[in-house]
Amino acid sequence: MPFQECPVCGGEMVEKIVEKLLRGGVNIAAVSAHAEVCLHCGERLYSTETVNRFQQIRAKLACHEVADLQPLGQSFKTAV
Numbered sequence: 586m587p588f589q590e591c592p593v594c595g596g597e598m599v600e601k602i603v604e605k606l607l608r609g610g611v612n613i614a615a616v617s618a619h620a621e622v623c624l625h626c627g628e629r630l631y632s633t634e635t636v637n638r639f640q641q642i643r644a645k646l647a648c649h650e651v652a653d654l655q656p657l658g659q660s661f662k663t664a665v
Contacts, residue, residue, distance in 0.1 A: 588621055588630060596625025603629060607639055609646025614654055616642060 588598045598621045607614045616639070621630040631639070645651065 591623035591626060591628050592630075593628045594623060594626040596623040596628075598623055598630070605629075605639070607642050607646065609643040610649070612646035612649065612651060613660070614642055614646055615657060 601622045603620045605616050
């Protein structure tokens with residue numbers, strides 16, 4: 586693990602698999618990824634490779650290139 590302590594609060598970091606929501610345009614994808622997570626404040630740190638993959642997924646979502654993604658349901662918007 587590159588970080589023994591959280592760069593934000595100094596808390597203990599542990600490696601976990603987390604879910605991250607990525608938005609590209611009007612589309613959103615839920616992605617599972619490895620991250621170092623602070624046990625105190627919850628800060629998440631991702632590897633450079635993971636961040637690059639997030640950027641690729643966001644670009645695909647923005648261009649509506651979602652054929653290789655699994656649908657999870659529908660989203661709705663309304664005014665209150």
